[in-house]
Each structure stands twice: as structure tokens, then as C-alpha cells.
Amino acid sequence: MSRAGREVRLASRPHGWPTPENFDLVKVSVPDPGPGQLLVRNVWMSVDPYMRGRMDDRRSYSPPYALGEVLDGGAIGEVVSSETDAFRPGDLVRHGKGWREYAVLDERAAQRVDQTVAPVSAYLGPLSGIGLTAYVGLLDVAALRPGEAVFVSAAAGAVGSLTGQIAKLKGAARVVGSAGSDEKVARLLDLGFDAAFNYRAQPVRRSLKEAAPEGIDVYFDNVGADHLEAAIACMRLNGRVAICGMISQYNATEPVPGPRNLSLAVSKRLTLRGFLLYDHLGRREQFVGEMSEWLRSGQIRYHETVVDGLENAPAAFLGLLRGENFGKMLVRL
Ligand SMILES: NC(=O)c1ccc[n+]([C@@H]2O[C@H](COP(=O)([O-])OP(=O)(O)OC[C@H]3O[C@@H](n4cnc5c(N)ncnc54)[C@H](OP(=O)(O)O)[C@@H]3O)[C@@H](O)[C@H]2O)c1
Structure with a gap:
């Protein structure tokens, strides 16, 4: 049974500073997961400076966002239903389909979040x-x-x-x-x-x-x-x-x-x-080990600036570019 959700699309490309008019909040029908897939309800999403480059129609290391299409980016979702043995409802996963309330993911696109080290949002911040x-x-x-x-x-x-x-x-x-x-x-x-x-x-x-x-x-x-x-x-x-x-x-x-x-x-x-x-993903294991220890011992402190609601995600992103954040700018859905 499909369900209704909302997503943020690129309405137009900015010239200079982006504005709220560059974004569209749209109601959509979310498909059911197929074999090997899972449906997640996003609980956190990240807004990041590199997304500004993707709003332009220009070749770079990340492809441009398509006009009229949903944006994407780092997010944490809670599994709602699963058509794979690898995940169960209630599991928390990190993935790349932010800017929407619900996402259907292939199993291999979802990474389980180990909540024993730090609160889940840290997996979009210091542990990301x-x-x-x-x-x-x-x-x-x-x-x-x-x-x-x-x-x-x-x-x-x-x-x-x-x-x-x-x-x-x-x-x-x-x-x-x-x-x-x-x-x-x-x-x-x-x-x-x-x-x-x-x-x-x-x-x-x-x-x-x-x-x-x-x-x-x-x-x-x-x-x-x-x-x-x-x-x-x-x-x-x-x-x-x-x-x-x-x-x-x-x-x-x-x-x-x-x-x-x-x-x-x-x-x-x-x-x-x-x-x-x-180019440095080979260092991830060493990094996660050290960072986890620093977080557990309190040797590293991190801050978050949290904006609530998918409808406020464009404002969070624009605020990030203007410096309204201390530490990681996050949207809580
Ligand atoms: N190379 C990579 O692989 C990689 C990966 C991730 C991020 N990055 C880069 O790392 C940098 C930081 O990213 P982040 O995610 O941590 O963002 P962030 O620092 O949390 O947020 C951006 C900050 O930039 C500052 N800023 C905006 N315009 C400025 C200006 N004209 N002059 C000086 N400061 C300005 C603002 O703070 P103020 O209030 O201090 O102005 C704002 O808070 C960005 O340049 C991003 O593109 C690179």
C-alpha cells in the first residue's frame, strides 16, 4: 500500500545567491519497496555547502541536480518496511536520499547506524x-x-x-x-x-x-x-x-x-x-575508530544547529550559506 509523503524539488536554478523560490515542496505518493529494498521514514537530513554547486548546471565532482526533480543528500531514516533480511522495521540507516520524508532504498545503499557511540544525528556530523x-x-x-x-x-x-x-x-x-x-x-x-x-x-x-x-x-x-x-x-x-x-x-x-x-x-x-x-575513503576505518574514542571520552565536542520540518529545509540551507549555524546544520523531520 503506497503512502503520501513530501519532497523538495529544484524549481529553478539560482543566479548568485539562491532564494526560497528556487525550491518547491511537493506532495508525492511513495511506492512500496520491491525485492531487496526497504522503505524508510527520514528522521534527520543534512544540508551542506556542496549542494550549492549542484544547483548550477555545471560539470563538477557531483552531478548537477535536475530541474523539477527531488534533491538528494545525506540523511538518516528509520526502516518502516523491508523486503530484505538485512534490515528490520525500526532499524536506523544512513543513506543518500535526503530532502524527502520517505525514501525507497536498495539494500546496498543503506548503512546501519551503530547508536552505541553517539546520538544518531552524529552520523551526519562528526562520524560522517x-x-x-x-x-x-x-x-x-x-x-x-x-x-x-x-x-x-x-x-x-x-x-x-x-x-x-x-x-x-x-x-x-x-x-x-x-x-x-x-x-x-x-x-x-x-x-x-x-x-x-x-x-x-x-x-x-x-x-x-x-x-x-x-x-x-x-x-x-x-x-x-x-x-x-x-x-x-x-x-x-x-x-x-x-x-x-x-x-x-x-x-x-x-x-x-x-x-x-x-x-x-x-x-x-x-x-x-x-x-x-x-579520494580518502580508505582512511574511514581508522578515522571512525579514533573519532568514536574522542567522542566517548569527551575529548571532542560537537555542536548542531537544528531546524525542524522538511518545509524549512530550504531555509536551513540558505541559512548555512549565510553562517546561521554553529557546528553542523541539520534538519529534523
Ligand atoms: N573537500 C571536501 O571533500 C569537502 C567536504 C565537506 C565540506 N567541504 C567544504 O568545507 C567547508 C565547510 O563545510 P561545512 O559543511 O563544515 O559547512 P559549515 O562550515 O558548517 O557552514 C558554512 C560556514 O561558512 C561560513 N561562511 C559562509 N560564507 C562565508 C564567507 N564569505 N567568508 C567566510 N566564511 C563564510 C559561515 O560561517 P561564518 O559565520 O563564520 O561566516 C558558515 O557557517 C566548505 O567550504 C565546504 O565546501 C569540503
């Missing part, structure tokens, strides 16, 4: 690709060594807040974070960052120099633009930049100029390296 991104970006791409100084931008966000804490746990001598408000700065200091600054208060370069007067060895870049330029200016010899994202330009309508001081990469022997978490 978000945490893995922070972990491999810092330890593998930037190759952080104990005693070094680290700068993290968008430090109050999901990836950034974990990156700073992992850096401390791995022996960084000084960890500096930037964020978009004084309130976020205070919360970063509470999380254990040695210094933090509000990037809106004065030029990033000046703030970074004050926060890390002896320079930085590693920059974990979530922002690009003035943050990247400031980091290059403050880098010590043999410094490394892990380029994780450049959120400051996701809504740009014109090509954005690169850092004006890139030639310093020569004299300072800098390494700038972009990365995607998909």
Missing part, C-alpha cells in the same frame, strides 16, 4: 564524511606535525570546529580559528582554540597576524579569497595549505581573482593542495 574531511585534510593533506601552528577558517562550522579540535589532539602548538561573529569566536575559545577572531571586524590579514604573531605552518582553507591571501602572508617556511573549500565564492557570478601574493609560495616553499574526501 564531515569528520573524515577534517581528519584527512589536516593529517594527510596538510600533514600536520606536533608542535606546529594551525589556522582554520569557517572554524565555527561543522568541518572547521572538528578540524581545530583534532589539531589540538594531534599536538598542534597553536590553533587559530576565524568565524563571522563575536559569539562564534567566544564559542571557539570554549572549544579549546588558542585564539579566534571575527573576520568581519578588520582585515583578515591583520587579525591573523595578531592571533599568530610567529606565523602558521598549516592553513585549513574552507573560505578562500582574503582568508587564503592572509594565510599565505603569515605562512612560515615549508608551510602547507589544505584547500578543503572556498565558500566565499560559491555564490559568485563572475570568476574570482586568486590571492595577490601567490608568488610567496616560491620563496617560502609552500604547498597548496586541494582535496576531496571521496
Whole structure:
């Protein structure tokens, strides 16, 4: 017996900043699961910056969302009915069909959630690709060594807040974070960052120099633009930049100029390296082991900003791009 549910579709493609009009909330009839499938009722879904790129009709590492079609993304669902022995009603699974209330999944597209480590929503945050991104970006791409100084931008966000804490746990001598408000700065200091600054208060370069007067060895870049330029200016010899994202330009309508001081990469022997978490999935087991331990022992704390209701998912996504989140932005369905 099929049931009614709602889903969010891409109504139109944005030019520049997305608006609520780019999304449509639609009532649909949900099919029954076939052999080897399960029906889940989504209880949590993730909104993430990369989804902005998928709203454009442009080739990238993730395919564009199709106009008029339901969006997708990370979600946690509770099994309602199952046509496979692998799952039973009541099981919680992580999967990629967010932005809808009900989803029919192939068995292999569902990953059981082990709720003994942390509350279920953590499987869209520190125990998900978000945490893995922070972990491999810092330890593998930037190759952080104990005693070094680290700068993290968008430090109050999901990836950034974990990156700073992992850096401390791995022996960084000084960890500096930037964020978009004084309130976020205070919360970063509470999380254990040695210094933090509000990037809106004065030029990033000046703030970074004050926060890390002896320079930085590693920059974990979530922002690009003035943050990247400031980091290059403050880098010590043999410094490394892990380029994780450049959120400051996701809504740009014109090509954005690169850092004006890139030639310093020569004299300072800098390494700038972009990365995607998909190339580092081999590190997942090690990461989950360590992160689970850090969460159990309270050595890593994580925050969530929760918005309720599928109808508010577009607002949650737009809020994420504007910086309305501290930690992971999530929608509870
Ligand atoms: N390479 C990968 O595989 C990979 C995987 C996951 C995520 N990422 C990237 O990692 C970064 C963080 O992602 P996330 O999921 O953790 O999101 P997030 O940091 O939780 O949320 C985005 C944050 O970006 C900040 N921001 C927005 N516009 C900005 C601007 N113009 N200048 C400075 N900060 C700005 C906002 O905080 P403020 O209030 O501080 O402005 C906002 O809270 C993004 O660049 C994302 O694309 C990359």
C-alpha cells in the first residue's frame, strides 16, 4: 500500500545567491519497496555547502541536480518496511536520499547506524564524511606535525570546529580559528582554540597576524579569497595549505581573482593542495575508530544547529550559506 509523503524539488536554478523560490515542496505518493529494498521514514537530513554547486548546471565532482526533480543528500531514516533480511522495521540507516520524508532504498545503499557511540544525528556530523574531511585534510593533506601552528577558517562550522579540535589532539602548538561573529569566536575559545577572531571586524590579514604573531605552518582553507591571501602572508617556511573549500565564492557570478601574493609560495616553499574526501575513503576505518574514542571520552565536542520540518529545509540551507549555524546544520523531520 503506497503512502503520501513530501519532497523538495529544484524549481529553478539560482543566479548568485539562491532564494526560497528556487525550491518547491511537493506532495508525492511513495511506492512500496520491491525485492531487496526497504522503505524508510527520514528522521534527520543534512544540508551542506556542496549542494550549492549542484544547483548550477555545471560539470563538477557531483552531478548537477535536475530541474523539477527531488534533491538528494545525506540523511538518516528509520526502516518502516523491508523486503530484505538485512534490515528490520525500526532499524536506523544512513543513506543518500535526503530532502524527502520517505525514501525507497536498495539494500546496498543503506548503512546501519551503530547508536552505541553517539546520538544518531552524529552520523551526519562528526562520524560522517564531515569528520573524515577534517581528519584527512589536516593529517594527510596538510600533514600536520606536533608542535606546529594551525589556522582554520569557517572554524565555527561543522568541518572547521572538528578540524581545530583534532589539531589540538594531534599536538598542534597553536590553533587559530576565524568565524563571522563575536559569539562564534567566544564559542571557539570554549572549544579549546588558542585564539579566534571575527573576520568581519578588520582585515583578515591583520587579525591573523595578531592571533599568530610567529606565523602558521598549516592553513585549513574552507573560505578562500582574503582568508587564503592572509594565510599565505603569515605562512612560515615549508608551510602547507589544505584547500578543503572556498565558500566565499560559491555564490559568485563572475570568476574570482586568486590571492595577490601567490608568488610567496616560491620563496617560502609552500604547498597548496586541494582535496576531496571521496579520494580518502580508505582512511574511514581508522578515522571512525579514533573519532568514536574522542567522542566517548569527551575529548571532542560537537555542536548542531537544528531546524525542524522538511518545509524549512530550504531555509536551513540558505541559512548555512549565510553562517546561521554553529557546528553542523541539520534538519529534523
Ligand atoms: N573537500 C571536501 O571533500 C569537502 C567536504 C565537506 C565540506 N567541504 C567544504 O568545507 C567547508 C565547510 O563545510 P561545512 O559543511 O563544515 O559547512 P559549515 O562550515 O558548517 O557552514 C558554512 C560556514 O561558512 C561560513 N561562511 C559562509 N560564507 C562565508 C564567507 N564569505 N567568508 C567566510 N566564511 C563564510 C559561515 O560561517 P561564518 O559565520 O563564520 O561566516 C558558515 O557557517 C566548505 O567550504 C565546504 O565546501 C569540503
